[in-house]
Amino acid sequence: ARGAPLPPGPKPLPIIGNLRDKPASHEWLTYSEWKRQYGPIVYVRMLHEDVIIINEHKLALEILEKNSTVYADRPPGQTMIDMIGWTNGVAFSPHGDRHRQYRKLLAGRLSPTATKQSFELQQSTAKSLLRELLDHPEDFQERIRDTLGNSLVTLTFGENILPRDFNYIERADDAHGKFSLAGTPYAFAVDFVPFLKYIPSWFPGMKWKRDAEAWRAELLELVRVPYELVKAKMAQGTAGPSYVAKCLETMGELTAKTESTIMWTAASLYTGGSDTTATSLTTFFLVMILFPDVQAKAQEEIDRVVGTDRLPTHDDRASLPYINALVKELLRWRQVTPLGITHCAREDKIVEGYFIPKGASVIANIWEMLHDENIYKDPFSFKPERFLGPDAEPDYGNLPFGFGRRICPGMHLADASLFVYTATILASFNIGKPKDKEGNFIEQDVEYSTGIVSVPGPFSCTIKPRSPTALANIMRD
Ligand code: HEM
Numbered sequence: 001a002r003g004a005p006l007p008p009g010p011k012p013l014p015i016i017g018n019l020r021d022k023p024a025s026h027e028w029l030t031y032s033e034w035k036r037q038y039g040p041i042v043y044v045r046m047l048h049e050d051v052i053i054i055n056e057h058k059l060a061l062e063i064l065e066k067n068s069t070v071y072a073d074r075p076p077g078q079t080m081i082d083m084i085g086w087t088n089g090v091a092f093s094p095h096g097d098r099h100r101q102y103r104k105l106l107a108g109r110l111s112p113t114a115t116k117q118s119f120e121l122q123q124s125t126a127k128s129l130l131r132e133l134l135d136h137p138e139d140f141q142e143r144i145r146d147t148l149g150n151s152l153v154t155l156t157f158g159e160n161i162l163p164r165d166f167n168y169i170e171r172a173d174d175a176h177g178k179f180s181l182a183g184t185p186y187a188f189a190v191d192f193v194p195f196l197k198y199i200p201s202w203f204p205g206m207k208w209k210r211d212a213e214a215w216r217a218e219l220l221e222l223v224r225v226p227y228e229l230v231k232a233k234m235a236q237g238t239a240g241p242s243y244v245a246k247c248l249e250t251m252g253e254l255t256a257k258t259e260s261t262i263m264w265t266a267a268s269l270y271t272g273g274s275d276t277t278a279t280s281l282t283t284f285f286l287v288m289i290l291f292p293d294v295q296a297k298a299q300e301e302i303d304r305v306v307g308t309d310r311l312p313t314h315d316d317r318a319s320l321p322y323i324n325a326l327v328k329e330l331l332r333w334r335q336v337t338p339l340g341i342t343h344c345a346r347e348d349k350i351v352e353g354y355f356i357p358k359g360a361s362v363i364a365n366i367w368e369m370l371h372d373e374n375i376y377k378d379p380f381s382f383k384p385e386r387f388l389g390p391d392a393e394p395d396y397g398n399l400p401f402g403f404g405r406r407i408c409p410g411m412h413l414a415d416a417s418l419f420v421y422t423a424t425i426l427a428s429f430n431i432g433k434p435k436d437k438e439g440n441f442i443e444q445d446v447e448y449s450t451g452i453v454s455v456p457g458p459f460s461c462t463i464k465p466r467s468p469t470a471l472a473n474i475m476r477d
Contacts, residue, residue, distance in 0.1 A: 007041040007043040008038040009043040009044045010034070010037075010038075012045050015047075017044065018046060019047060021044060022044075022046060026450045028338040031053050031055060031368065032365065032368040035055035035056070035365075035368060040055045041054055043354075050361065052361070052362045054365065055368045057375075057399060059352065060364045060369065061403075062352065063362070064364060064403035065404050068404030068405045069346070071344070072099075072343070072404060072406060073094055073095045073345070075342055077092065078188075079194055080191070084212055085219050085220060086179055089267060091268065091272060095406075103405070105247060105261055106410075109247070110409050110412060110413055111412065112412045115413050118413065119416065121155055122314075123311075123314070125148065125421075127311070127474075129143070129144065130425070132146075132147055134463075134465065137463035137464075140463060141282055141458060144278050144282055145274070148417075148421075149270065151417075152270045155242065156226075156242060156244060156266050156270065157226045158233075158244070158245060161233065161240075162226055166225060168270070169274075171221075172222060172274070174218075175219050176271065176275075182212075188208050190208065197209070201213060224263060226266070227244055227263045234248050243265075243269060247262045248262065272410050275336075275453040277414055279336045279454070280330060280414070283456060284421075284422050285431055286334075286456065288432075292432075294382060294384060295430070301323060302320065302323070302423060305319050306427065308467070308470070310473065311427055312423040314416065314419070314420055316423070317419055321388060323419065323426070327415065328387050329387065332371075332396060333370075333380075336453055338366060338367035339364065339366065339367070340402040340403070341402065342362065342363050343404070343406060344359065344360070345358055345362060370396060370399060370400065398411060427466075427473070428473060429464060429470070430462075430463075430464050430465075431461050432462040442460075
């Protein structure tokens with residue numbers, strides 16, 4: 001398929017290619033610079049890895065959606081990730097028969113219609129969150145993470161399924177930390193010298209392999225134990241509703257393969273949904289202190305449409321256009337996964353006159369696409385109004401959730417839960433800038449981390465019930 005040129009990009013050096021151009025962190029910012037220098041599609045070579053960076057939404061749709069099967073794979077990735085077993089998980093599985101099975105099962109349970117079955121859980125999660133925020137406003141970031149995390153565990157396995165000594169959240173977060181470590185490029189000798197993985201782990205200097213084996217066992221336990229517990233409760237007829245219970249009900253006869261499909265997709269709900277949703281909701285608090293007029297308008301809409309005697313629910317969604325626009329703007333302003341997850345080309349292809357080689361890593365700079373000045377006026381200010389009225393700016397569709405065969409399967413759940421969490425909080429609290437002893441507002445520089453999920457550092461805000469009626473609503477039940 002050659003005959004067309006590779007996309008333009010910074011000049012590579014012999015052997016190492018563009019390794020020295022690789023940004024140390026927050027890569028999306030450098031990639032955006034490259035858009036201005038080289039255009040919307042850029043090619044770089046990292047050692048022997050071909051990397052294509054797409055910086056424009058229209059082009060990303062053209063490449064990743066129109067040729068969704070060609071770009072459905074993930075890059076082979078780090079040896080350590082594979083040794084620990086993460087390539088069995090949904091997000092890092094190669095796109096073959098197994099990944100198709102994963103997606104089919106997830107699609108059945110996370111479709112817009114199926115998602116409605118979790119509305120009640122989301123509403124009760126929103127209420128628990130109100131109580132947590134009332135009692136521990138200074139810890140709001142941690143409380144958000146915990147409350148939303150617990151809700152995902154309940155959604156996946158059911159209420160009170162896990163014994164006290166099996167702290168799912170702690171174990172999962174620990175496994176995610178080890179995943180990040182294992183995924184750090186060239187952090188382990190085996191990334192340079194793959195045959196090291198065949199040397200026995202008792203050999204001197206092989207601690208990394210003993211680590212890999214221990215981490216593999218931990219991950220397997222995290223994936224298997226809760227599943228087995230639900231299965232046992234199902235057999236006794238005592239399991240409550242959950243993702244796993246529903247899968248077991250509908251899967252028919254169980255084989256090792258179908259069980260593995262249920263287990264790994266179940267694990268992907270917390271892995272994919274926890275940091276992302278919690279980070280978006282944390283950013284919502286930042287927005288509230290930085291853009292007080294947005295908070296006032298949102299509260300005005302809720303008071304007018306829902307009233308003050310009760311909390312908003314999913315049923316109110318269609319009559320709350322400003323809140324809907326706010327959620328849309330929240331996912332644009334600080335998209336939480338700025339580069340999505342890297343896709344990989346399964347075959348050579350010429351797209352838009354450029355050659356994209358088989359095996360190339362394909363990165364979509366979602367951050368740049370959502371801040372494109374040609375589409376969004378004043379892209380760094382937070383304006384829900386941009387999505388409202390006759391002069392509305394274009395709707396970005398599913399862009400924050402990625403592309404093609406790999407698009408986020410949890411997007412409807414994420415969207416619905418963010419709606420009900422933000423609406424419930426807006427109905428109940430005023431969120432404000434903290435003040436110092438002299439009563440002056442404290443300005444804070446909030447930095448977002450680098451990584452697959454870009455997480456805000458700590459910041460503070462005041463969280464106070466809006467009125468005695470609001471307080472009564474929080475305290476009810
Ligand atoms: C604000 C919330 C969320 C955002 C912004 C988000 C974003 C994304 C993005 C950009 C991808 C990569 C898509 C691609 O490769 O093109 C992804 C994948 C994924 N997400 Fe989400 N996500 C969110 C919430 C969730 C939730 C709530 C769940 C599950 C309950 C979830 C589960 C997953 C899974 C399993 C994958 C891997 C899909 C695959 O590789 O086939 N995500 N997400």
